[in-house]
Amino acid sequence: MTKLDSKIPAGPIDRKWTDHKGHIRVVAPANKRRIDVIVVGTGLAGGAAAASLAELGYNVKAFCFQDSARRAHSIAAQGGINAAKNYQNDGDSVYRLFYDTVKGGDYRAREANVYRLAEVSANIIDQCVAQGVPFARDYGGLLDNRSFGGVQVSRTFYARGQTGQQLLLGAYSALMRQVGKGAVQMFDRHEMLDVVVVDGKARGIIARNLITGEIERHGAHAVLLCTGGYGNVFFLSTNAMGSNVTAAWKAHKRGAFFGNPCYTQIHPTCIPVSGTHQSKLTLMSESLRNDGRIWVPKKLEDARAIQEGRKNGKDIPEEDRDYYLERRYPAFGNLVPRDVASRAAKERCDAGFGVNKTGEAVFLDFSSAFERYGKVEANVRKIENPSPEEILRLGKEVVAAKYGNLFDMYENIAGENPYERPMKIYPAVHYTMGGLWVDYNLQTTVPGLFALGEANFSDHGANRLGASALMQGLADGYFVIPYTVGDYLADDIRTGPIKTDTPEFDAAEKEVTDRIAHFLNNQGTKPVDDFHRRLGKVMWNKCGMARNAQGLQEAIAEIRQIREEFWKDVRVPGKADELNQELEKAGRVADFLELGELMCLDALTRNESCGGHFREEYQTPEGEALRDDEHYAFTSAWEWTGDAGAANLHKEPLVFEEVKLTQRSYK
Amino acid sequence: MARSALLGSSLAKKYWMALTGLFLCIFLIAHLAGNLQLLDMSPDGQLKFNAYAKFMTTFPLVKVVSYLLYASILFHAFDGILLALQNRKARPVRYHYEKAGANSTWYSRQMALLGTLVLVFLVIHMKGFWYEMHWGDLGLDADGNKDLYTLVAAAFSQPWYVAIYVVSMAVLAFHLLHGFASAFQSLGLNHPRYTPLIKNVGVFFAVVVPVFFALIPVWMFINA
Amino acid sequence: MGTMKLTLKIWRQSGPNDKGKMVSYPVNDVSEDMSFLEMLDVLNDELVRNGDDPIAFDHDCREGICGSCSLFINGEAHGPGRGITTCQLHMRKFKDGDVIQVEPWRAGAFPVVKDLVVDRSAFDRIQAAGGFVSVNTSGNLVDGNAIPIPKNDADSAFDAATCIGCGACVATCTNSSAMLFVAAKVSQFALLPQGRPEARKRVLAMVEQMDKEGFGNCSNTGACEVECPKGISLEHIARMNREYVAASVTKDR
Structure with missing residues (x-):
């Protein structure tokens, strides 16, 4: 059995990264030119890593399935990026960011990694500013901040509601600079379909050119997977349609352990599902919770009237509204962490207080923000004795300036004007904290195979705080991997180019082509999406916001059933040697069908509740997550053994030296 | 071959279009100012106009400017055709269905066509008057100047000739309606405060100048 | 809320060297809450079930930010409506019985890869x-x-x-x-x-x-x-x- 070695450096927590960087090996510039690195995925982690490694002198090959590196799904992150700059002088520090993140993750993250993340967070902002990322600024020309859930300081930097886009375009521009120089070879519309392991080391990948269908072999001394999360296993999520687990799953099957697969983040503020045709869910930025108040009716009859369309939110008088987050969590109010807010919404809706026709929605109401901002604005504009209408109008203007694009987006999708009627929101799958298990150097259990960003499991424990995903992606790509990969590659300076005409590459390619041939010759009757939708429903109902042992056991059986039917009855039209989007989907869903089972198995094994993993059997009398630190303060790392249901569990114990484990309280 | 930024690039072509275009706009004002004399159809007015015509074709400084003008017209036309050809090539397969009216005015999209029509008009116009003035067989007036006025009056006594002028001025109006403000944009002269003003002046210019130009043949036709 | 019946006229082109042509498809049961791309999903689902080749189109985030989707709908880029991408275009912008023309971006610099997919x-x-x-x-x-x-x-x-x-x-x-x-x-x-x-x-x-x-x-x-x-x-x-x-x-x- 492989022993998990997290390779956490010795020494005090605030010296670990500095000392580690000072002692690991580096590769001399002349030798870097002899080393090839493959980067799969071009989001924040991949784009940043590819650009940084090319700049250092490595030969980089970057891959993405989109038609351009700029379209990776990091682009859709709205709210912001955290950094311990303490520009607001509100008591922020590296330690506080570290502490908030560990606590927010419900004490299931690795301390050393989180501390490093907090340490480099400030550099990210400086780096992005230097790259020309247009962050929001105040009238003095300095960087502005906002607050996010789960913290009591303002440390989130933002670019209106499009922070992810701006950061990604920053990384993309750095990447394209290297492409222009010839230091990065860009392979867009290429999908990685397998990792090739030679003598126990990752030495390349098999990729399919999505335009021509050609199966290509690419050799390299190291392979970096920056391929994002697997939220699409739920079919409906806020992920892009193409987001998938295939790269990570293939790596898993080649020996990389999968960490904490059951930790899924359900984001509380998404636009509710409108019908069976729905292909994806749209997130409304968490920043809206700065000013919007979440409520449902206090009286069941009011809720029923709203569900039946006889009343709407405006008809419910103030005293009959239940601002349940403010009621339950006075200290953090509407800004409790995502897992807490989501579960609270589910609890109210399950109790019958939902506010749309399916009963699966709660109100996000800006009327008090309109009033508050309107009064301030009236003062600013020196309007004496403004009328309530005037205040409302001014307040709406201020809110429009802050969140206009989000309000427009809502109206466009929901067909209702959110300035006039409170928004309706409901939780949706958003992010996966789980991912490939990596050590402190971001290396998986396969030497030479690294995982960065959402694709790894490392920094967020059982729940990620808002505005921390962007931070992690860029930290891994810009500031961690350039050091740690050098330590690994120092052994490879004399290896020479990796040959791709070896039996290992032959075998991997054959597996890929066989699978494609199976799909195309299958003669089934149902499209891929049929199976994907069924899988999603099982996952959402039984491995979603709340789980229990019985449901999870059922889910495993159902997933096996769907998987069996899928292989027998899926219909994939078209040919292998052309652009074939159904074929692409088939491959991805096949992997989701195995991953889903592992997620359920992981959830079933973890007999406690923590963060995004809420087991109904384990809760406090107030309905909060009840951890079991004595038995479950570990990271689950699953080893593939040939069958999804027979995965082998390894445990990485979590040692907390800095943070005291307590019941998370946001009251 | 590296393309010279100030000659070969797409942007440079646009600067030259804008610069020559604006120069032609200035010329239009001067030309109109002189030609408005034609509205005075008295014998005295006739002599004054012929004297003006002589001055315009012989005074050295004016001659220099006129060569610049010919060059501008030719360059504007040549460059415009080149741009139009490149633009056509940039979309080898056309749309089956296009609702261009939803996002732009028809005349802004048809500048090449409008410009070509203006060019055709210019050929007719210059053949009719400019060529005759320079190399034609014109009689002399009482002051001994070439009698361009009589030639003009004779031309504008023919309805079809007047019609060509009126229609051509309408074409010019649409060309200017887009061209005037567009030239400023091409030169990078866009400012939230001044652009609305430029646009309004452009509309004014595009309407007033061609209307007055068209007024001359119509007036002369009616009062012949 | 009723559903709509629509006729789609879609550009089909099997590859870069194919000439391509407009092909008509009837689509029934279109809900006004669907996005335009979800409506195409429904059509593709039907095509696959019937053993036909589904329509290829670029799309990814489906929330108007990745820039993948790229359809020329009824003569306009991203269809009718302002400030939105095709994935943000909802069917409530159309009415029962409409004929909708769908073409790829057309430019020499954006050659067609397949159907509605172009190379940008x-x-x-x-x-x-x-x-x-x-x-x-x-x-x-x-x-x-x-x-x-x-x-x-x-x-x-x-x-x-x-x-x-x-x-x-x-x-x-x-x-x-x-x-x-x-x-x-x-x-x-x-x-x-x-x-x-x-x-x-x-x-x-x-x-x-x-x-x-x-x-x-x-x-x-x-x-x-x-x-x-x-x-x-x-x-x-x-x-x-x-x-x-x-x-x-x-x-x-």
Whole structure:
């Protein structure tokens, strides 16, 4: 059995990264030119890593399935990026960011990694500013901040509601600079379909050119997977349609352990599902919770009237509204962490207080923000004795300036004007904290195979705080991997180019082509999406916001059933040697069908509740997550053994030296 | 071959279009100012106009400017055709269905066509008057100047000739309606405060100048 | 809420060398809550079940930010409606019995790959020519607040930077010009102090690449600004024109 070695450096927590960087090996510039690195995925982690490694002198090959590196799904992150700059002088520090993140993750993250993340967070902002990322600024020309859930300081930097886009375009521009120089070879519309392991080391990948269908072999001394999360296993999520687990799953099957697969983040503020045709869910930025108040009716009859369309939110008088987050969590109010807010919404809706026709929605109401901002604005504009209408109008203007694009987006999708009627929101799958298990150097259990960003499991424990995903992606790509990969590659300076005409590459390619041939010759009757939708429903109902042992056991059986039917009855039209989007989907869903089972198995094994993993059997009398630190303060790392249901569990114990484990309280 | 930024690039072509275009706009004002004399159809007015015509074709400084003008017209036309050809090539397969009216005015999209029509008009116009003035067989007036006025009056006594002028001025109006403000944009002269003003002046210019130009043949036709 | 019956006329082209043609498809039971792409999903589902080749189209985030989707619907880039991409176009914009024309972006620089999918890699090459600030990714830089940036400049730079690179500007321009795309990037960096040192080199290089790709010339019709899902202003094109003239007259050789 492989022993998990997290390779956490010795020494005090605030010296670990500095000392580690000072002692690991580096590769001399002349030798870097002899080393090839493959980067799969071009989001924040991949784009940043590819650009940084090319700049250092490595030969980089970057891959993405989109038609351009700029379209990776990091682009859709709205709210912001955290950094311990303490520009607001509100008591922020590296330690506080570290502490908030560990606590927010419900004490299931690795301390050393989180501390490093907090340490480099400030550099990210400086780096992005230097790259020309247009962050929001105040009238003095300095960087502005906002607050996010789960913290009591303002440390989130933002670019209106499009922070992810701006950061990604920053990384993309750095990447394209290297492409222009010839230091990065860009392979867009290429999908990685397998990792090739030679003598126990990752030495390349098999990729399919999505335009021509050609199966290509690419050799390299190291392979970096920056391929994002697997939220699409739920079919409906806020992920892009193409987001998938295939790269990570293939790596898993080649020996990389999968960490904490059951930790899924359900984001509380998404636009509710409108019908069976729905292909994806749209997130409304968490920043809206700065000013919007979440409520449902206090009286069941009011809720029923709203569900039946006889009343709407405006008809419910103030005293009959239940601002349940403010009621339950006075200290953090509407800004409790995502897992807490989501579960609270589910609890109210399950109790019958939902506010749309399916009963699966709660109100996000800006009327008090309109009033508050309107009064301030009236003062600013020196309007004496403004009328309530005037205040409302001014307040709406201020809110429009802050969140206009989000309000427009809502109206466009929901067909209702959110300035006039409170928004309706409901939780949706958003992010996966789980991912490939990596050590402190971001290396998986396969030497030479690294995982960065959402694709790894490392920094967020059982729940990620808002505005921390962007931070992690860029930290891994810009500031961690350039050091740690050098330590690994120092052994490879004399290896020479990796040959791709070896039996290992032959075998991997054959597996890929066989699978494609199976799909195309299958003669089934149902499209891929049929199976994907069924899988999603099982996952959402039984491995979603709340789980229990019985449901999870059922889910495993159902997933096996769907998987069996899928292989027998899926219909994939078209040919292998052309652009074939159904074929692409088939491959991805096949992997989701195995991953889903592992997620359920992981959830079933973890007999406690923590963060995004809420087991109904384990809760406090107030309905909060009840951890079991004595038995479950570990990271689950699953080893593939040939069958999804027979995965082998390894445990990485979590040692907390800095943070005291307590019941998370946001009251 | 590296393309010279100030000659070969797409942007440079646009600067030259804008610069020559604006120069032609200035010329239009001067030309109109002189030609408005034609509205005075008295014998005295006739002599004054012929004297003006002589001055315009012989005074050295004016001659220099006129060569610049010919060059501008030719360059504007040549460059415009080149741009139009490149633009056509940039979309080898056309749309089956296009609702261009939803996002732009028809005349802004048809500048090449409008410009070509203006060019055709210019050929007719210059053949009719400019060529005759320079190399034609014109009689002399009482002051001994070439009698361009009589030639003009004779031309504008023919309805079809007047019609060509009126229609051509309408074409010019649409060309200017887009061209005037567009030239400023091409030169990078866009400012939230001044652009609305430029646009309004452009509309004014595009309407007033061609209307007055068209007024001359119509007036002369009616009062012949 | 009833459902709609629609007739779609869609461009089908099996590959780059195929001539391609418009093909008619009836679609029933379209709900007004569907997005346009979800409606195409429904059609594709049916095509697959019938053993036909589904319609290929680019799409990914389905929330109007990745810039993948790219359909020319009823004669307009991203269809009717302003400030939205095709994935944000909802069927409530249409009515029962409508005939809807769907074509790919058309430009020589955006060759059709299959059906409604085009190759927009020209944009990447333009970006690689100069759409960046040449800083190392070391993080050992000056503090982010070391150079204050006037809020107006930061906001304008952001407005330009919101470009999603979808190519609607090219698709909609009667000349297939890429000026709005290129100008947005040039303008973003020109407005920020961090972008100034390379501003001249950048604008010359990006325009040169733009011309090389075979895009048409800008004739200021303003159609791009109207159809741009992010409402990027023509002011940025003017700024690029200024930058370009300054760069060309002051460059060394």
